[in-house]
Amino acid sequence: GQQVMQIPQYQHVQEGEDFTTYCNSSTTLSNIQWYKQRPGGHPVFLIQLVKSGEVKKQKRLTFQFGEAKKNSSLHITATQTTDVGTYFCAGTASYDKVIFGPGTSLSVIP
Amino acid sequence: SQTIHQWPATLVQPVGSPLSLECTVEGTSNPNLYWYRQAAGRGLQLLFYSVGIGQISSEVPQNLSASRPQDRQFILSSKKLLLSDSGFYLCAWGRGASEQYFGPGTRLTVT
Numbered sequence: 001g002q003q004v005m006q007i008p009q010y011q012h013v014q015e016g017e018d019f020t021t022y023c024n025s026s027t028t029l030s031n032i033q034w035y036k037q038r039p040g041g042h043p044v045f046l047i048q049l050v051k052s053g054e055v056k057k058q059k060r061l062t063f064q065f066g067e068a069k070k071n072s073s074l075h076i077t078a079t080q081t082t083d084v085g086t087y088f089c090a091g092t093a094s095y096d097k098v099i100f101g102p103g104t105s106l107s108v109i110p
Numbered sequence: 111s112q113t114i115h116q117w118p119a120t121l122v123q124p125v126g127s128p129l130s131l132e133c134t135v136e137g138t139s140n141p142n143l144y145w146y147r148q149a150a151g152r153g154l155q156l157l158f159y160s161v162g163i164g165q166i167s168s169e170v171p172q173n174l175s176a177s178r179p180q181d182r183q184f185i186l187s188s189k190k191l192l193l194s195d196s197g198f199y200l201c202a203w204g205r206g207a208s209e210q211y212f213g214p215g216t217r218l219t220v221t
Contacts, residue, residue: 030207031207031208033208033209033210035210042200042212042213042214042215043154043200043202043210043212044212045209045210045211048208048209088153088154090210092207092208093207097156097159097207098204098207098208098210099156100146100153100154100156101153102152102153103153103154105151
């Protein structure tokens with residue numbers, strides 16, 4: 001069945017350093033979403049990418065969708081302590097189902 | 111605007127007891143509804159999803175069941191809880207297979 005993988009599983013960075021998490025699907029996706037879950041909270045939708053090669057930015061966050069629509073990345077520039085949390089990618093292959101990756105847990109050391 | 115409610119926020123139940131968790135959505139009609147479970151420090155496991163009243167798809171065979179008695183109501187149930195049912199239960203709504211919006215979740219501890 002369809003699988004969505006993410007690396008790394010954990011990342012510890014010094015405040016101010018950059019951070020990148022990568023998402024890979026075993027099948028071609030119609031779209032990909034990114035979510036952030038703060039410790040103790042619930043996942044919050046960040047963004048959706050639909051087009052091959054699409055790049056979107058939200059302040060310090062840059063999201064990319066691969067040309068083959070099988071991979072994606074989230075890059076955070078100059079991390080802050082407010083970026084702490086787990087970042088999930090989620091891919092859609094079939095109409096009603098979204099498959100979540102296992103997440104990347106980000107720790108930011110002040 | 112749309113709002114999703116889940117209750118209770120936390121729950122401690124003994125092994126073998128029944129379970130009923132409720133999720134309701136406001137401000138939208140005919141949403142897709144989802145139940146996920148998250149073990150501590152782990153990813154999201156899709157349990158059930160529904161595209162309409164009375165339509166339930168099960169992703170993981172286990173002692174849980176789901177029902178959708180009304181358009182914006184989704185219920186997760188169990189007749190007899192197991193220790194392994196402990197976790198963070200999240201309800202979400204969405205349109206098609208697109209972005210999903212999660213409720214605040216229920217932290218269930220089975221003792």
